[in-house]
Amino acid sequence: MPTRGQREFFAVRTLGEALAGFRPARRTGTERVPLDDALGRIPAEPALAPHALPGFARATVDGFAVRAADTYGASDGVPSYLELIGEARMGRPPEIELRPGTAVEIATGAPLPPAADAVLMVEHTQSALPELVEVVRPVAPGDGMVRADEDARAGAELAPAGRPLRAQDLGMLAAAGLTEVEVRVCPRVTVVSTGDELVPAATRELETGQVRDSTAPALAALVREAGGEPRHAGIVPDDRDALAANLQAALPESDVLVVSAGSSVGARDETAAAIASLGEPGIWCHGLAFRPGKPTLLADCGGMPVIGLPGNPRSALVVFRVVGMPIVRLVGGCTHPPPEPTVSARLDRNLPSAAGRADVVQARVHDGVATPLFGSSSLLSILTAADGYLVVPEAATGLPADSEVEVILYR
Amino acid sequence: MPTRGQREFFAVRTLGEALAGFRPARRTGTERVPLDDALGRIPAEPALAPHALPGFARATVDGFAVRAADTYGASDGVPSYLELIGEARMGRPPEIELRPGTAVEIATGAPLPPAADAVLMVEHTQSALPELVEVVRPVAPGDGMVRADEDARAGAELAPAGRPLRAQDLGMLAAAGLTEVEVRVCPRVTVVSTGDELVPAATRELETGQVRDSTAPALAALVREAGGEPRHAGIVPDDRDALAANLQAALPESDVLVVSAGSSVGARDETAAAIASLGEPGIWCHGLAFRPGKPTLLADCGGMPVIGLPGNPRSALVVFRVVGMPIVRLVGGCTHPPPEPTVSARLDRNLPSAAGRADVVQARVHDGVATPLFGSSSLLSILTAADGYLVVPEAATGLPADSEVEVILYR
Numbered sequence: 001m002p003t004r005g006q007r008e009f010f011a012v013r014t015l016g017e018a019l020a021g022f023r024p025a026r027r028t029g030t031e032r033v034p035l036d037d038a039l040g041r042i043p044a045e046p047a048l049a050p051h052a053l054p055g056f057a058r059a060t061v062d063g064f065a066v067r068a069a070d071t072y073g074a075s076d077g078v079p080s081y082l083e084l085i086g087e088a089r090m091g092r093p094p095e096i097e098l099r100p101g102t103a104v105e106i107a108t109g110a111p112l113p114p115a116a117d118a119v120l121m122v123e124h125t126q127s128a129l130p131e132l133v134e135v136v137r138p139v140a141p142g143d144g145m146v147r148a149d150e151d152a153r154a155g156a157e158l159a160p161a162g163r164p165l166r167a168q169d170l171g172m173l174a175a176a177g178l179t180e181v182e183v184r185v186c187p188r189v190t191v192v193s194t195g196d197e198l199v200p201a202a203t204r205e206l207e208t209g210q211v212r213d214s215t216a217p218a219l220a221a222l223v224r225e226a227g228g229e230p231r232h233a234g235i236v237p238d239d240r241d242a243l244a245a246n247l248q249a250a251l252p253e254s255d256v257l258v259v260s261a262g263s264s265v266g267a268r269d270e271t272a273a274a275i276a277s278l279g280e281p282g283i284w285c286h287g288l289a290f291r292p293g294k295p296t297l298l299a300d301c302g303g304m305p306v307i308g309l310p311g312n313p314r315s316a317l318v319v320f321r322v323v324g325m326p327i328v329r330l331v332g333g334c335t336h337p338p339p340e341p342t343v344s345a346r347l348d349r350n351l352p353s354a355a356g357r358a359d360v361v362q363a364r365v366h367d368g369v370a371t372p373l374f375g376s377s378s379l380l381s382i383l384t385a386a387d388g389y390l391v392v393p394e395a396a397t398g399l400p401a402d403s404e405v406e407v408i409l410y411r
Numbered sequence: 412m413p414t415r416g417q418r419e420f421f422a423v424r425t426l427g428e429a430l431a432g433f434r435p436a437r438r439t440g441t442e443r444v445p446l447d448d449a450l451g452r453i454p455a456e457p458a459l460a461p462h463a464l465p466g467f468a469r470a471t472v473d474g475f476a477v478r479a480a481d482t483y484g485a486s487d488g489v490p491s492y493l494e495l496i497g498e499a500r501m502g503r504p505p506e507i508e509l510r511p512g513t514a515v516e517i518a519t520g521a522p523l524p525p526a527a528d529a530v531l532m533v534e535h536t537q538s539a540l541p542e543l544v545e546v547v548r549p550v551a552p553g554d555g556m557v558r559a560d561e562d563a564r565a566g567a568e569l570a571p572a573g574r575p576l577r578a579q580d581l582g583m584l585a586a587a588g589l590t591e592v593e594v595r596v597c598p599r600v601t602v603v604s605t606g607d608e609l610v611p612a613a614t615r616e617l618e619t620g621q622v623r624d625s626t627a628p629a630l631a632a633l634v635r636e637a638g639g640e641p642r643h644a645g646i647v648p649d650d651r652d653a654l655a656a657n658l659q660a661a662l663p664e665s666d667v668l669v670v671s672a673g674s675s676v677g678a679r680d681e682t683a684a685a686i687a688s689l690g691e692p693g694i695w696c697h698g699l700a701f702r703p704g705k706p707t708l709l710a711d712c713g714g715m716p717v718i719g720l721p722g723n724p725r726s727a728l729v730v731f732r733v734v735g736m737p738i739v740r741l742v743g744g745c746t747h748p749p750p751e752p753t754v755s756a757r758l759d760r761n762l763p764s765a766a767g768r769a770d771v772v773q774a775r776v777h778d779g780v781a782t783p784l785f786g787s788s789s790l791l792s793i794l795t796a797a798d799g800y801l802v803v804p805e806a807a808t809g810l811p812a813d814s815e816v817e818v819i820l821y822r
Contacts, residue, residue: 035612036628036631039632039635053791053792054622054789055617055619055622056619056620058789060723060787060789089620090606090607090608090620091606091607091608091620091621092618092620093618093619093620094619094620108722108723108789109606109608109622109722109789110608110620111619111620146787146789146790150786150787150792151789151790151791151792152792158795164822166632166795166821166822167629167630167632167633167636167728167732168629168728168791168794168795168797168821170628170629170631170632171625171626171724171728171791171794171795172625172791172792172794172795173628174612174623174624174627174628174629175612175622175623175625175724175791176623177612177613177614177615177617177623179612179613195501195502196501196502197501197502197520197521198502201446201585201586201588201590202588202590203588204588206466206588207503207504208466208467208503208504208505208522209467209501209502209503209504209505209521209522210502211465211466211520211586212585212586212588213585214582214583214585214586215582216585217446217447217581217582217584217585218578218581218582218585219578220581221450221577221578221581222578224450225450225578238501311519311520312471312519313582313586317578317579317582321578339752339754339822340752341750341751341752342752342753343750375561376471376557376561377471378465378469378471378519378520378557378562379561379562380562380579380582380583380586381464381561381562381563381583383579383582383583384569384570384577384579384580384582384583386579409750410577410579411575411577411749411750
């Protein structure tokens, strides 16, 4: 176990190093889920079309199925005339074969009869006799229709692996008759809260000095947003052995372990020691060069990511959003995370920062103006008042007022 | 019931008119849910703090609780000396009262003893004798601590009504001991599919002319994204009476009704007639001046919104995203919809459009370049290939290549 002396040996990493370099091997398995439950889930393999879609040539306008060649040269002055020999029925196999010089009435969505290669819009015809179609504009092959494989060829990729399934992806899978999809199991993310001052959120009356555990329920929500399945292992005292025992117990039923750490320096040492005892190679970094994430601890314990969060609720939530959620997505096989809402805004004041350290700054945004919110990192109200956050990069020594910044918005 | 002649009477509306003007009265009731299930739910009333938070003055640094006045004038050259009279215990009511000239050791998060008004960082002291604190920098009242009501005053609004609850809001509610929250019931959105060509998605083998119902599962996903509870009433033939009976049966257990309509002109008339029979004032618009939403029908039947979607799957999904999801949110009491992810991009080709009609155009986005995707509105593959969509406004007659456009991204 690391002592104070050894601890200095562990590197402090930048945010970019952590996001690119901390990649424990753990990945969840797969399961089959019905389409109804598949929104946002991560396909384990690309979903392929079992057959061509729509599967038959289909009208996309109301009108007449024709051989395009029969309409060439038609105009208002010199119409062509086609013999109307029947109607294509919606949802039924075609019963009529098109011969040269004939047309079949067809509605949007109905299957083209054999030998038809275009659909003439009803607007481009005139009614002559009931059994005759007067064509006043020519059509080219393929006009007014889709081919049998125009939506997808047999074997085409309908949805890629690694990208959360969107509404339209589910529609496409349904069109192909794929009513179940093989997806990654949601990573089980166990949160252990530590801190002698913490009591469960359900505690009605507090003694002076006690605070309710606000971090665990908020982390659970962030875990869900990242596609994970949150579990709360309860509140453990700031004690190395109690914490180690608790973490050990959580190991078999977890894919990611999160310690919402005690906030004092001593508690952080206890946390580091308990995490280091979980497995090799162990602690990957013992500090991140970003505010408010300095005391963050990342460890790889036998392939399982373990994240030690700062003790302040606000710092813990910022770190988990910026560093933890990508780890949950990684373990859950999400290689194409969904885009985040952002907005460009003008800073309404100077924003000081130290070079060599990225700053995550909470902000309100109104009418294109971003107002940074300052205050102790123990205050959750800074986060609840914020519309989003901006990142002052490591290289910058702050940003002057009127800078154009990109604010990542909370939803 | 409207006939062909009466139908002309109904106005075609713009997208803006529909979003601002179509506001049926129906709102869902309220229910209490535990915090664990409250992510994204809509508070029915503002959540108020039952008491001040954190509830006691708290250290935000490791160091010594002091009377700030005792440190005035201290410097490296002329330190002040304070008598160390004990330690503030984490999570416990203070047992020691601070007298002038004394200090109490305190860790981040612990309660300040009575009469202390600042916490001196351990870094700004030097160790003299064990029972003496040597102060080399003065502190001001309030330094190194938060006040008892600094996170929230008693009665302060912790989360507003009408905005989906975010992770940090749940944390704040937990901190206040509010483990349940009064939220709007999720709107029940019933989708009725019509079309003689439609068969359930689970159909293994298709006959030529049959298509699987891809719209219903995709709409269900969009309903969920908008905070609704989707229900599928099944597939009804293109028949006025059958559709009317089905819609009537769905009324008592729905807050919003959606008809995924047959695609032919005749089917649209049947749908309009069936919807008009559901209640007063009835049909609000029978067409939207936007592509691909032209055949959209909006009705207010006794306060319940009824949405008739175009028959093409792609058009139906675009219309429901642009017009339907805001209606679901309205009924569910969501007055502050979450921000959508967007990206600015340069159009890589000319985009034609007709003035007086808004165009929703699907697009891929890569390296800041938007490539519009064209093709029949019957093709779902245009939607699954798209990263997002852009809107060519009603006033524009298209956009030239190299225009800067804002693409709303799918997640």
